[in-house]
Amino acid sequence: MSPETPSPREPRRHLALALDVPDESAALDLAGELAEYFSLVKVGFELFVAAGPPVVRALVAEGFAVFLDLKLHDIPNTVRNGAARAAALGVTYLTAHVAGGGAMLEAAVAGFASESALEGAGILGVTVLTSDKEATPALLVERAELAATSGCAGLVCAGGDLALLPPAAGRLVKVVPGVRLPGSSADDQARTATPSSALAAGGDILVIGRTVTKAQDRRAAAAAVAASLAGI
Ligand code: C5P
Numbered sequence: 304m305s306p307e308t309p310s311p312r313e314p315r316r317h318l319a320l321a322l323d324v325p326d327e328s329a330a331l332d333l334a335g336e337l338a339e340y341f342s343l344v345k346v347g348f349e350l351f352v353a354a355g356p357p358v359v360r361a362l363v364a365e366g367f368a369v370f371l372d373l374k375l376h377d378i379p380n381t382v383r384n385g386a387a388r389a390a391a392l393g394v395t396y397l398t399a400h401v402a403g404g405g406a407m408l409e410a411a412v413a414g415f416a417s418e419s420a421l422e423g424a425g426i427l428g429v430t431v432l433t434s435d436k437e438a439t440p441a442l443l444v445e446r447a448e449l450a451a452t453s454g455c456a457g458l459v460c461a462g463g464d465l466a467l468l469p470p471a472a473g474r475l476v477k478v479v480p481g482v483r484l485p486g487s488s489a490d491d492q493a494r495t496a497t498p499s500s501a502l503a504a505g506g507d508i509l510v511i512g513r514t515v516t517k518a519q520d521r522r523a524a525a526a527a528v529a530a531s532l533a534g535i
Contacts, residue, residue, distance in 0.1 A: 431461070499531045
């Protein structure tokens, strides 16, 4: 499970599995069941509130690269210290809302760096939520630039936003949630993209949640996502 730069020939390296489940054993079961398809596992708000740092440590101990999606947005001092504690758990990525501002993002980056020993690890700046229908392209560009100038390792945006990113975002890892297999329900996501369109548009890491985890046959759905990326 490595956070190395993704290669177009290996779909797995572009895929993060959203472990949106309510307890540690469900998280470990889901991660294990689909490990061959995913290079990252994402621990979000629900799982972290339910199972906390022990589930992150357990996933790291099992060899998973962990993406901790807590979408920090607080005063810089609080964010710096929280980001340091997250990095000390061994996570590869930690999310922070770009809306929190440059000083907050710089604090997140500094706090994370103070405790992280993983190459390529860092803060992902959440630009505009994929559930947000109202945000303007100008806001996306402004937030992408702020993520870059604040030292983020990457940014999170909708698949449809990738084409609008400014040159400053070029060096950042682009992470795309709201991914749906063709014909799959959008659920509460307003701005979805298929895996192949998100990858072709320049996405580096695709967050895969309900389109696989709520499928009748999860392994078949994961295999379909992987197959749809082959050759891109
Ligand atoms: O199930 P679904 O594919 O909608 O899951 C998307 C996952 O990505 C969820 O865990 C959600 O919290 C996360 N996410 C998102 N939009 C963002 C950032 C993260 O949907 N901008």
